[in-house]
Amino acid sequence: MKEAIAKYLRYLETVKNSSPHTVSNYGKDLRQFLEFLSPPDSVPPALRAVNHGMIREFVSHLHDHGLEKSSIARKLAALRSFFKYCVREGRVKESPARLVPTPKLPKRIPSVLSAEEMNGFLNQLAGMVGRPSAGSGLSSQRGHGGAALAEEGLLLRRDRAVLELLYAAGLRVSELTGLNLVDVEQKERILRVRGKGDKERIVPYGTKAQEALEKYWPVRDQLLRPANGSDRRVDPHTQAVFLNYAGRRLTQRSVGRIVKKYVRLVNVNWDLHPHSLRHAFATHLLADGADLRAIQELLGHQSLSTTQRYTHASIRQLLEVYDKAHPHA
Numbered sequence: 001m002k003e004a005i006a007k008y009l010r011y012l013e014t015v016k017n018s019s020p021h022t023v024s025n026y027g028k029d030l031r032q033f034l035e036f037l038s039p040p041d042s043v044p045p046a047l048r049a050v051n052h053g054m055i056r057e058f059v060s061h062l063h064d065h066g067l068e069k070s071s072i073a074r075k076l077a078a079l080r081s082f083f084k085y086c087v088r089e090g091r092v093k094e095s096p097a098r099l100v101p102t103p104k105l106p107k108r109i110p111s112v113l114s115a116e117e118m119n120g121f122l123n124q125l126a127g128m129v130g131r132p133s134a135g136s137g138l139s140s141q142r143g144h145g146g147a148a149l150a151e152e153g154l155l156l157r158r159d160r161a162v163l164e165l166l167y168a169a170g171l172r173v174s175e176l177t178g179l180n181l182v183d184v185e186q187k188e189r190i191l192r193v194r195g196k197g198d199k200e201r202i203v204p205y206g207t208k209a210q211e212a213l214e215k216y217w218p219v220r221d222q223l224l225r226p227a228n229g230s231d232r233r234v235d236p237h238t239q240a241v242f243l244n245y246a247g248r249r250l251t252q253r254s255v256g257r258i259v260k261k262y263v264r265l266v267n268v269n270w271d272l273h274p275h276s277l278r279h280a281f282a283t284h285l286l287a288d289g290a291d292l293r294a295i296q297e298l299l300g301h302q303s304l305s306t307t308q309r310y311t312h313a314s315i316r317q318l319l320e321v322y323d324k325a326h327p328h329a
Contacts, residue, residue, distance in 0.1 A: 001037075001047045005030045008085050017198040019174055021252075029078035033058055033273065048092055052099040055079060059100060069103040077101055115284045118167060122208065124266045125160045155245065158223075160260045161209070161216035162242060162250075169193070170281030170299055173252045173274045176193035179241040186210070195300035200267060203298055223247050 010028050012018040018026075036058050038044035045054075053074075062072045076097065083095035113121070165316040166176060175193045187211055191203045223243045239247035255274050265270045270276075282295050296304050 001034055001044050001050075004047050004086060004091055005034065005082065006084050007089075011085060013207045019196075021032040021174075024080040025074070027083070027161075028073040030082055032075070033079060050096050052096040055097055055100045056278055059103075061102075073102050076100060084110055088204065111268065113272075113280050115280075115287070118277075118280050118284070121266060122160075122164060122167065123264075125156075125163060125262060126171045126212075127209075128156055128160075128265075155219070155249075157212075157216045157219045158242065159262065161212040162255060163277065164209040164212040164264065165191075165205060167257075167281055168205040169216070172196075172278065172300075174285050175252050175300075176238075176274075177242060177255060180239045181241060182239070184213070184241060186213070193300065196302075201297065201300050205262065211242060291324075 004100045005027070005305065008030075009023055012026065013020075016201055033055075037050070037054060039087040047179050059072060059076065062075065067255050079100075080095065083092065086092045087095055145216065163174065165171065168190055171191075172195065173195060175195055178194055183194075185191070189205050189207075191205060193201050193203050195201060220241075220243055223245065224238055224247050233271075238247060242250040242252050244254060252274075259272055259274050259276075278299070281300060285295050285298075286292065
C-alpha cells in the first residue's frame, strides 16, 4: 500500500498538476489512514484487503478524536481519489471508499466587507504610497537586509499592487503568486490566470489595480538586482510578477502576512485574510447586478453551487442594511 500511495502522489504532481499544498495534504491524509490500519508491530494490510468497513472505522476514529467535519470530509476525499486512481490502474477491482458517506457540512456564509469598507481600506493604502518615504529607492537600502526593507515601508508599492489585484480580479492567492509577466496584458487590462487543475481563464482588472501595478514595476526592477549590481532578469524564476526582497517569487504565506500587516497599519479590527478580498470581489459584483454565471466564470468555479454562496452573503448584507435603516425594522 505504501508503494501505491507513493505512485499516486507522483501522479497528482506530474499528471494532474496538483498544487504542492494539495499533494502534501493528501499525502498526510493517506499516511494517517495507513497508520490507523497498521498499529505498532503489525503488518499493513494489502491494498486489495482494504474494505469500506475499515474506512468507516477510520472516519469514526477521527470523529471520536474531535476532528472537524470539514477535515474528515477532506480526508475522505483523499481516500476516494486514491482508490479511484487504484481502480483505473488495475490495482483494485472497485473502490471501497465509494460506499462511505461524506459527513454533512454546515453551509458557511463568507463574512464580507462592504464596498465602502473595502474602498476605504484600499484608498488608505494608496494614500500611504503617495508619501515621500514610500517612493525612496531600494538599491540604496540593500545593506540593511530584507527585514529592514519591509519595516521601512519600501515595499509598500508592491504590497498595494498585491491587494488591489486580489480585489480587482478576485484571485486565489495561488493564482496571484503564480502570475508571470506574460500573463499580464496591460493595454487591455486582463490577466491570464491558471486556476485549480491548471485551467486557464481570462480575468479583467480595473484602473485602480492598473495604477498600482504601474507604480510597482520600477520597484520590481530594483528587486531583480542583487547586492552586486548584476542583472538577474535572464533567470526564469524572475519571470514572476510579484517578487520578495531577494528577487524571488512571492509565496502564498507572504501574501497572508501582507494582508494582516496593512489591516494593523490602518488600525482596523478586521479578521481579514487574502481570500476575504476574493469574497468581497464576488459579493460586490453580485450586489451591483452582475450575472451569477459571469461571476462563476470570473472566479473559475467548476460548480455554480460554489458561486451561489455569495448570494447568501449578499442577502445577509441587505438584511443588515434593512435592520439598521428601516424605521419599523
